[in-house]
Amino acid sequence: MSIPLDRDLVRQMIEGFAEANRFIDAELGAQLPLMTDEQALHEFDELYRTWKLLGDRQEGSWEEIEAERLHETVALREAFARIARARGQM
Numbered sequence: 001m002s003i004p005l006d007r008d009l010v011r012q013m014i015e016g017f018a019e020a021n022r023f024i025d026a027e028l029g030a031q032l033p034l035m036t037d038e039q040a041l042h043e044f045d046e047l048y049r050t051w052k053l054l055g056d057r058q059e060g061s062w063e064e065i066e067a068e069r070l071h072e073t074v075a076l077r078e079a080f081a082r083i084a085r086a087r088g089q090m
Helices: 007-034 037-057 064-085
Strands: none
Touching: 007 064, 037 064
């Protein structure tokens, strides 16, 4: 089922993601210098494990990983649209 795009809603979502990224980057920038070597290694291990899991699920294909990410983003947008319609906001 295809849902027509609401350009204003898409713009708001992109702005929200950008704001969240700025916040996360600032938090990481503040936390990284305070980490011990063990904490930094633990963070790296967790990130690597996630990256490896995604790569293994898609047989190492970055195109497939990006396609899955896009699919999940569209599914999330459709879920938000269903919620908005149920609330009478669309």
